[in-house]
Amino acid sequence: MLLGTDHRPGWTSWRTDVVMVVGVDRANSRVAVFSIPRDTYVQIPGYGWGRINQVDFIGEKASPNGGGAALMSQVLASTLGITTNHWVRVRMDGFIDVVNAIGGVTVHLDCPFYEPVFNLTTNAWDYFALPAGDVWLDGDTAYWFVRLRYRESDIGRNQRQREFLWGLRDQMKRTNLLANFLPLYSAFQSMVTTDLNPLEIVDLLNWGIQLDPAAVRASGLTLYDLQSYTTAEGASVLRIADPRHVRNVVEGIWDAPAMVDSYRKDVTKCPALPPGVTYATDITELDASVLNADAAALPAPPESIAQPEAPAAEPIAQPEQPAEAPTPMPAESVSTLFPTPTPAPIGVLDQPTEGG
Numbered sequence: 001m002l003l004g005t006d007h008r009p010g011w012t013s014w015r016t017d018v019v020m021v022v023g024v025d026r027a028n029s030r031v032a033v034f035s036i037p038r039d040t041y042v043q044i045p046g047y048g049w050g051r052i053n054q055v056d057f058i059g060e061k062a063s064p065n066g067g068g069a070a071l072m073s074q075v076l077a078s079t080l081g082i083t084t085n086h087w088v089r090v091r092m093d094g095f096i097d098v099v100n101a102i103g104g105v106t107v108h109l110d111c112p113f114y115e116p117v118f119n120l121t122t123n124a125w126d127y128f129a130l131p132a133g134d135v136w137l138d139g140d141t142a143y144w145f146v147r148l149r150y151r152e153s154d155i156g157r158n159q160r161q162r163e164f165l166w167g168l169r170d171q172m173k174r175t176n177l178l179a180n181f182l183p184l185y186s187a188f189q190s191m192v193t194t195d196l197n198p199l200e201i202v203d204l205l206n207w208g209i210q211l212d213p214a215a216v217r218a219s220g221l222t223l224y225d226l227q228s229y230t231t232a233e234g235a236s237v238l239r240i241a242d243p244r245h246v247r248n249v250v251e252g253i254w255d256a257p258a259m260v261d262s263y264r265k266d267v268t269k270c271p272a273l274p275p276g277v278t279y280a281t282d283i284t285e286l287d288a289s290v291l292n293a294d295a296a297a298l299p300a301p302p303e304s305i306a307q308p309e310a311p312a313a314e315p316i317a318q319p320e321q322p323a324e325a326p327t328p329m330p331a332e333s334v335s336t337l338f339p340t341p342t343p344a345p346i347g348v349l350d351q352p353t354e355g356g
Contacts, residue, residue, distance in 0.1 A: 001073060001087040003056055004095075004161075016056040017147075018090075018161060019072070020220075021082050023253065024204070031208060032253040033165070034082070035158035035220030041229060041237035042079045045071070051237055056089070066195065079240065081247050086196050092147070094191025096139035101184060102177055104138045105167040107145070107160075109263070111270035114277055115148035117286060118298050125299070127277045128286070132270070137167075144286065155222050162218045163263035173209045178202060219256035225249050 004018025015038070023032040038053040047058055052075065059071025069087035076082045090098075099105060114129035128144050137145055146164050149157040172178065185198055194201070208216075225246055226238035240246050257264075 001069060001076070001084040003069065003072065003087065003089040004092055005056060005089060006092050007057075014057050015051075015053040016068075016072075016089075017053050019052055020161075021076065021084060024208075026207070029211060030215040030217070030254070031211060031259075032256065033162055033216070033218040033259055034250065034253050035162065035218075036076075036080070037154045037158065037221055037226065037238055039154060039236070039238045040079075040221065040226065041231075041239045042075050045074055045078075049231070051235075069195070080250055082250060086194070088192065088194040088196065091191045092143070094188060095146075096143050098188050098191065099137070099139035099142045101188070102168075102171055103175060104136050105142055105164060105171050106134055106136045107163050107167045107263075108134050110265035110267050112273055113145075114273055115144075115151050117144070117148060117150070119286060121286075126286070127274065129273065129277050129279050131279050132267075137164075153223070155220070158220050159263045162220075162259055166216075166259050166262065169209050172205065178206055178209075181205070213260045214258050216259040217254055217256040218259035218262050219249070219253055221246065221249060 002018065002020040002022055003016050005014050005016045007014035017038040019036040019038065021034045021036075023034070025031070036052055038051065040052045041049060042052050042055070044050050044055055044058060046062075050058075052072075055072045055075050056068035058068070060066075060068030063070070069089065073084045073087070076084060109130060109132050112129065112132050114127050116125050117128050118124075119126040128148060130141075130145070142164060146157070146161050152160075177184070181202055182198055185192075185201070196204075221238075223238075225242075227241040229237050229239040231237060
């Protein structure tokens with residue numbers, strides 16, 4: 001289980017906006033990577049309903065040093081039918097330094113990439129844009145590439161995160177990074193927490209980067225698998241309206257596209273850049289705190305934002321009126337596609353008196 005959090009030193013709360021499960025099948029020399037959108041609405045044991053990006057914080061506050069990962073594992077099992085065993089959590093405040101330390105990462109873009117971002121320095125909307133082709137990302141550029149989500153939503157961001165991970169794999173293989181992994185890990189271990197020891201990490205990485213690209217599959221839940229839903233408190237979330245359909249999506253992960261193709265686009269349908277947008281945005285002027293700002297508190301965004309191309313899959317049938325509460329995956333349907341046991345349950349916070 002791979003978690004990416006915005007937790008920073010001194011913070012008393014945080015959110016985990018990257019939630020991925022990595023299935024390792026050594027017997028058949030293959031790997032599968034599955035992404036779960038941060039706004040997925042789930043039932044959190046001992047707490048109530050909430051976004052999945054709250055789970056890690058709730059569990060860690062109740063049981064520090066692993067409780068968040070254990071609770072996330074429980075939620076993935078009961079809601080999506082996915083079992084997990086090990087976990088890795090990366091603090092995004094250390095992401096930039098880690099990327100720079102390994103020499104940057106190259107990603108391939110079929111179409112020019114752009115996302116609007118509010119510039120707190122100029123108090124106006126700007127654009128973060130990258131050209132098509134093979135694009136080298138340093139730490140700062142990579143940070144914005146994997147975090148922005150206004151135009152492409154969390155689904156497109158999940159695809160970009162998987163594209164970045166593939167680029168990271170290529171960088172490790174090209175530079176023989178594993179030869180210097182232990183010193184590098186020691187330098188950045190304050191930014192990475194895990195229940196794996198360094199030798200286990202090296203073993204997994206050494207095995208994984210040698211796999212044929214076709215043996216590494218990647219997918220995730222999309223807006224065609226989830227339903228937009230507004231909670232009683234007014235929060236916009238993504239609910240599981242059809243648990244059986246979601247289980248089928250999970251079980252189909254081994255037939256998903258290769259991870260190297262995570263962010264492929266039809267080059268004949270690339271949207272034009274908005275007028276005046278160039279690739280010369282000075283990202284040093286951008287303040288990352290805007291990523292955590294309340295969107296409602298920002299000025300209205302640009303009107304000329306081309307929407308992303310809809311996925312090719314057909315949407316699932318949705319009920320006209322959403323139920324009062326989403327239905328989680330039945331416990332007996334837990335998938336063995338990610339065949340590792342779930343950590344033991346832990347105690348969590350009392351049921352809140354408001355919200356959730």
